[in-house]
Amino acid sequence: MSGDEGTNQFSSGWAQPEEAPTPGGPGHKAVFFTSSFDEYRAFGPMWSIDSWSHQFEAFDAMMTLLERRGVGLVLRLHPNLGSKSRAYFQREVADALDLQSRHPALVLHWHNSSVNSYDLVRHADYVIVERSTIGLEAILMGKPVWVTQASQWDQVADVRQVLSLADITGEIMRPWEVSRVGAQNFAAYWMVQEHPLRWDWSAWSTWDPGKAPLRMKIAVLAIKNPWRHRARLVRIEWTAWRNSKFRPPGQSAESQ
Numbered sequence: 001m002s003g004d005e006g007t008n009q010f011s012s013g014w015a016q017p018e019e020a021p022t023p024g025g026p027g028h029k030a031v032f033f034t035s036s037f038d039e040y041r042a043f044g045p046m047w048s049i050d051s052w053s054h055q056f057e058a059f060d061a062m063m064t065l066l067e068r069r070g071v072g073l074v075l076r077l078h079p080n081l082g083s084k085s086r087a088y089f090q091r092e093v094a095d096a097l098d099l100q101s102r103h104p105a106l107v108l109h110w111h112n113s114s115v116n117s118y119d120l121v122r123h124a125d126y127v128i129v130e131r132s133t134i135g136l137e138a139i140l141m142g143k144p145v146w147v148t149q150a151s152q153w154d155q156v157a158d159v160r161q162v163l164s165l166a167d168i169t170g171e172i173m174r175p176w177e178v179s180r181v182g183a184q185n186f187a188a189y190w191m192v193q194e195h196p197l198r199w200d201w202s203a204w205s206t207w208d209p210g211k212a213p214l215r216m217k218i219a220v221l222a223i224k225n226p227w228r229h230r231a232r233l234v235r236i237e238w239t240a241w242r243n244s245k246f247r248p249p250g251q252s253a254e255s256q
Contacts, residue, residue, distance in 0.1 A: 009210065010079035014116040029072040030126035032059050033117070033134050034092075035149075036080040047150045050163040055130040056095045058148035061168050062128055063103050073106045075099070076120055078132065081111035082243040089243050097248070112244055125175055128162075135159065139183040144175040157183040 034055055052058045063073050081092055100106045109115045121127055121138045129135035131151035138145050139157050146160045154161055158179040160172055201208055207216060217237065221230050 011116070011118075013079075013112075013114060015114045015119075016116065027070065027072055028125040029074060029123060030063070030066050030128060031074045031076065031120045031124040032063075033076050033127070033129045033132045034078045034081075034096075035130035035132040036078045036084075050149045052148055052164070054095065055148060056099050058130070058162065059128065060099055060102060061165055062146070062162065062173065063099075063106070065168055065170070065173055066126065067103065067105070071126065073103055074109070074120060074124070075106055076109045076113075076115070076117055077111045079111050082246075083240055084243070086239050086242070089239075089246075093246070093248075108248070110246065110248060112246060126173075136183055136186065139178060140180055140187065142178050142180060144178050146173070153183065153186045156186045 059075070066073065075096065077092070077096060081089060084092070096108060100108050109120070117134055118137070121134065121141055121143055124138070124143055127135060127138040127143045127145045129145065129147055131147055131149045135145045135147055135151065136153045136157060139159065144160070146162050147154050148162050153159070162168055162172065207213055220233065
């Protein structure tokens with residue numbers, strides 16, 4: 001959760017929890033977190049056990065039920081959206097705005113918002129994710145979590161699966177007293193499994209490979225490579241910069 005924690009590159013740009021605004025007004029709140037879902041395609045068809053065409057289809061149906069209960073709605077777009085292609089990025093933005101048009105009271109935090117995701121969880125009564133790992137972290141914080149796709153932890157942690165429209169019932173969508181034991185066991189296993197794979201880049205490199213300095217990126221363009229490859233590298237950087245500067249229609253940087 002710390003902004004300087006290397007395992008969460010996105011949190012470095014977030015406000016500290018005590019500085020982040022309380023999302024929405026008083027009353028019960030449901031916070032939805034999108035996933036960077038294209039990264040899961042490599043998992044294969046055995047992970048495709050849901051019937052949703054898109055994560056926003058599931059979110060829309062769940063929001064409709066929760067609205068009837070007077071629950072406040074919050075949506076946080078995954079910070080990794082900024083690294084996607086321009087076409088992918090624009091499609092996700094359009095889908096998010098369409099979802100907001102159908103739920104006008106929805107508070108939408110974009111990928112480049114400084115609002116702290118852990119603070120959103122802390123104020124939530126419902127946490128809904130596609131399969132994002134923040135769902136696992138929310139369980140560790142004692143929050144009830146619903147997932148709309150298969151995840152790596154949904155068979156171990158105390159979670160509710162909502163894999164189709166038929167699963168969205170009044171009973172399923174009621175909070176419960178969460179047991180953290182399964183999530184704790186899974187997190188402990190995960191840490192033991194990945195410990196041998198952790199390494200400190202400073203032991204073999206003079207710069208962080210995950211955050212290459214500008215001069216290194218420029219130097220890469222001087223390496224003998226096809227021009228189309230060099231153009232692609234420039235395009236990736238240009239797209240990421242444009243995505244990071246995104247402001248929703250009618251919203252300034254301050255109001256975001």
